Amino acid sequence: MKRFTDLLAGQVKFLLSQKEAVITFYILLAFVLSNFCRNVVDFQGSDVHAMVYPMRLLVLSMDCLNYKASTLLMFIQIYPLLVVLPAGLSLARDRNLGPDLLLTSRIGSMDYRIIKVLGTGIATFIVFSIPFLLEMLMNMAAFPMKAFGNLSSLSVYDPAYAAGVRNYLFSGLYLRSPLLYSLLGILFFAFLSGVLAAFTASISSLIRIRLLLILFLPVYALLTISSYFGGRGGQAFAWYHYFFLFDDVHKSTFFLSACLVLILVFTVAATLAGGRKDCIR
Amino acid sequence: MYTVRNRLLVIVLLAATTGCLVSLKFINPYGGAAGLSEVLMQLSGSRGSFELGLNPMELLEFCMRLFPVFLCCAYTGIQMYRYYCRASIYIFSRISRRTGWFLKEFLILLGSAALFEAVFLASALLTAAIRFQVSVRTEGLVLCLWHLVIYTLWITAMSCLVTVLAVRLGSAAAYTVTAGLQFLFIAAMSPLNRISDDTVRTGRILAWNPMARLVAGWQSSRLPALNGELHSPYPGITLSGSLLYVGIICLACAAAAGFVVRFHDLIMTNSEESGGM
Numbered sequence: 001m002k003r004f005t006d007l008l009a010g011q012v013k014f015l016l017s018q019k020e021a022v023i024t025f026y027i028l029l030a031f032v033l034s035n036f037c038r039n040v041v042d043f044q045g046s047d048v049h050a051m052v053y054p055m056r057l058l059v060l061s062m063d064c065l066n067y068k069a070s071t072l073l074m075f076i077q078i079y080p081l082l083v084v085l086p087a088g089l090s091l092a093r094d095r096n097l098g099p100d101l102l103l104t105s106r107i108g109s110m111d112y113r114i115i116k117v118l119g120t121g122i123a124t125f126i127v128f129s130i131p132f133l134l135e136m137l138m139n140m141a142a143f144p145m146k147a148f149g150n151l152s153s154l155s156v157y158d159p160a161y162a163a164g165v166r167n168y169l170f171s172g173l174y175l176r177s178p179l180l181y182s183l184l185g186i187l188f189f190a191f192l193s194g195v196l197a198a199f200t201a202s203i204s205s206l207i208r209i210r211l212l213l214i215l216f217l218p219v220y221a222l223l224t225i226s227s228y229f230g231g232r233g234g235q236a237f238a239w240y241h242y243f244f245l246f247d248d249v250h251k252s253t254f255f256l257s258a259c260l261v262l263i264l265v266f267t268v269a270a271t272l273a274g275g276r277k278d279c280i281r
Numbered sequence: 282m283y284t285v286r287n288r289l290l291v292i293v294l295l296a297a298t299t300g301c302l303v304s305l306k307f308i309n310p311y312g313g314a315a316g317l318s319e320v321l322m323q324l325s326g327s328r329g330s331f332e333l334g335l336n337p338m339e340l341l342e343f344c345m346r347l348f349p350v351f352l353c354c355a356y357t358g359i360q361m362y363r364y365y366c367r368a369s370i371y372i373f374s375r376i377s378r379r380t381g382w383f384l385k386e387f388l389i390l391l392g393s394a395a396l397f398e399a400v401f402l403a404s405a406l407l408t409a410a411i412r413f414q415v416s417v418r419t420e421g422l423v424l425c426l427w428h429l430v431i432y433t434l435w436i437t438a439m440s441c442l443v444t445v446l447a448v449r450l451g452s453a454a455a456y457t458v459t460a461g462l463q464f465l466f467i468a469a470m471s472p473l474n475r476i477s478d479d480t481v482r483t484g485r486i487l488a489w490n491p492m493a494r495l496v497a498g499w500q501s502s503r504l505p506a507l508n509g510e511l512h513s514p515y516p517g518i519t520l521s522g523s524l525l526y527v528g529i530i531c532l533a534c535a536a537a538a539g540f541v542v543r544f545h546d547l548i549m550t551n552s553e554e555s556g557g558m
Contacts, residue, residue, distance in 0.1 A: 069337035070471040077344050077464035089453060213359055213443075213452035217352070224348045228306045240341075281545050 004115070007107065011119035012126070021086040021127055028082075028131040035059045035071045036138050042068075043143065051147035053180040054139040055245070058131055058177035060189055062240070062247040066151040067207040080220040086127045087120040088197040089191065089212045090221075102271050113205045113275035121198035129190035136182060145179070150246075164248030169256075185245040192243055195263055196223075205274030226259075288360055289325035289396065295356065296397045300404030304331075306414075307346055308405065314414040317406070318510050319419025321428055325404060334512060335474040343496070344467050351463070353397045353436050355456055358443025361390055362452055364544065365444060383542040387441070388536055394436035398429050411431040411469030420510040427520055428497060433522075434531040435495060439463070440536035445541050466492040484515030491530055494523035 015021055035102040039057045056063040064072045094100040094116070103112045154161040168174050169188075196219050209215055229239035236249045242256050310318055311329045319330060326343040327332030331341055335527060364386065402425065410413055439459055446455035470490060475481050487493040501513035502520040509519075 065337045068472070070468050073337045073340060073471050074464060074468035078339060078461055081460055083455075087459065148512065211363060211452045213355060213360055213456045214449075216453060216456060217355060221352070224345060225302070227345050230301055 004111070007111070007115050008119055008122075011115050012122045014122035015087045015090055015119055016126060018090070020089070021123060022182040024082060025127050025131065028128065029057050029134075031071060031075055032131045032135040032138075035073075036135060036142070036274065038068065038071070039139070040142055048147050050149065050150045051144055052151055053147050053178060054143035054145060055136065055254070056150055056176060057139060057143070058135055058182070058186075058245065060186060060243075060245050062244045065152045079240075079243075080223045081216055083128070083193050083196050084200050084216050084219055086197065087123040088200035089215055090120060091116045091201045092209045092212055092215055095204065095208055096210060108275075109277065110272070110275035113271050117198050117201045117205060117271045120201040121194035122214075124197035125190045125194035127205045128193040130186060132186045132189070133183075136186060156231075167248045167250050168246065169242060169251060169253070182245060189243050189245075192260075195260065195267070199263050199267045202270035202274070206270040207252075221225065288356075289393065291356065292353070292393055292397050293400050294311055295352060295538060296349065296400035297404045299352065300401040300483070301408050302403040303346060303401075304408035307342070308409045308413070310413055314416070316510075317415060318424045320409050320415055321421065321424050322389070324402075324428070325495055325497045327498040332507045332512075333395045333496050334476050335470055337471050337474075340467055340471055345394045345412070347463075347495075349397075350432065350436060350439075351460055353394065354439040354443060354459065357390055357393055357397075357436065357440040358456065358459070359452060361386065361440055362444045362447040362455075365448075369546070375482045379543050380539060387538070390440055391433065391437050394440070395429065395433045397436065398432045398442065423504065423506050424497060427524070429502075431495060431524055431527050432543055434527045435491075438531040438534040441531075441538040445534070448541050450547055456490065463492060466490050480514050481516060484513075484517035488517040488522070490525065493518065494526050498504060535554075 007104055016205070029091070035057070043051060043057075052063075055061065058064075059075055091100075091113070094103075104260060107115075117189065150156070150161070152161070152164075154164070165171055165174065168181075170181055170184060173184060200215050200219055203209075203218055204215060223239040227240075229237045232248050235255070236250045237255055239252055241247045241249045283488060303324065308323045310319060311475075319327070322332065323329075325348065326346060328334075328339070333339055345556070368382065372382065376382060406415070414543070433544070442459050443452070443455050446458055449455075450458065470487065470493060473486060477483050487499065498511075499513050499515055499518050500520045500523060501511050501516065501518065504520070507520075
């Protein structure tokens with residue numbers, strides 16, 4: 001077991017040092033910094049009572065759609081491609097270039113693929129959590145945490161606002177502690193990103209893919225097609241309603257859970273199926 | 282061979298499926314009846330008889346409507362780059378007329394994009410006609426032709442750009458950059474929401490944005506055949522101007538791709554196999 005965790009830690013470290021992971025990290029950091037600087041310029045000198053709750057100003061806050069949304073809009077559009085970039089292509093690249101030969105002969109095909117897919121998920125989780133956690137800390141330091149306003153035109157005592165809050169994912173947690181809700185929301189977003197990256201890696205475990213561009217398409221198609229459907233009673237199925245914070249659209253937790261389970265089952269099955277034979281090619 | 286020509290069935294299937302999906306999701310005329318022109322405008326952003334707004338949610342939906350275009354660009358871009366990789370080894374070693382080879386491939390790409398757009402439109406309009414009462418008039422047919430031509434040129438341009446960038450960066454990074462550029466142009470429209478009351482100024486800024494040129498509801502024209510059907514809120518964007526603008530972009534991308542094919546020796550640097558993104 002210790003050998004497995006050592007190999008996994010080594011793999012995560014390796015993936016995080018790759019230029020794709022570093023570029024993605026800097027792209028996310030650019031989103032965060034541009035959003036933070038704009039917020040500081042817009043809200044400097046605001047009275048605490050007129051100020052928006054700082055966590056609602058994060059890049060991941062859907063409340064921003066009621067304000068200057070170009071950063072969030074750009075992020076929502078590019079996310080399906082960006083999520084694959086840090087580590088999702090690594091297994092396919094290994095299989096194209098040949099390092100998989102060395103690792104497979106050392107630790108066996110099954111262990112190699114499990115470590116690679118798991119490592120992809122963990123590395124993506126790290127890349128997609130740190131910039132947003134950093135933004136959270138910066139907002140906590142720069143803006144008054146006692147502020148309770150929001151970016152919509154609704155008052156916090158408005159019944160429509162209360163109904164919107166009830167539609168948040170983890171709304172119970174939000175009502176107890178908005179800060180904890182934000183922290184959990186960011187980690188949940190990073191977790192979903194990790195799952196999608198691992199899903200991509202598992203596809204390349206199953207099929208050998210020479211042109212890496214093809215690996216962008218499954219997640220891109222999956223996420224985009226989700227926005228083409230709507231459930232009964234006005235339930236929204238579009239992915240961004242589930243991934244982001246402070247989203248007040250009516251959601252289906254059953255839909256989210258079912259999709260998550262299906263993706264995880266596919267990821268595990270594809271990884272195991274890809275590594276069932278110890279043949280090197 | 283990996284040429285696009287041998288993958289036409291995939292293009293047809295892709296276009297038919299996505300056309301049906303887009304039609305089911307986004308075409309929804311008020312009262313269950315609409316003219317062909319209104320249906321076409323809904324394919325590129327309009328909601329009912331209202332043209333695409335500049336607020337973030339509507340722009341996001343516009344991006345979702347362009348999903349088939351992004352998918353087609355990825356597919357045709359891949360095929361062209363793939364064929365170019367093969368040709369670098371098997372064809373250019375025997376045939377020195379690289380420009381001739383590229384022109385032939387470019388025309389095939391243009392034809393494939395036109396086929397994709399034609400099947401996409403047919404599938405979307407047929408689905409709409411089954412669900413609603415769609416009346417066909419001359420202005421609708423003119424707009425349909427415009428839609429077919431402008432999206433064909435756009436898909437061709439973006440596929441060429443994927444090929445050009447893939448030579449340098451590898452296919453994955455090339456597609457990310459190409460799609461990212463298009464997303465950036467869409468996101469750049471969002472700040473204009475604050476000045477949208479000043480339609481002249483907004484129109485003047487939007488006229489520079491190539492993605493704005495793809496929105497049928499924002500076009501205006503003096504063509505008598507259109508019979509005053511287009512009610513653009515932004516005066517600077519015209520049907521013919523948009524065709525010219527996108528046509529120039531397409532030519533520029535084709536020239537860049539032609540230049541790469543003519544002068545770049547892929548056999549020396551294969552970024553797909555040497556760890557490029």
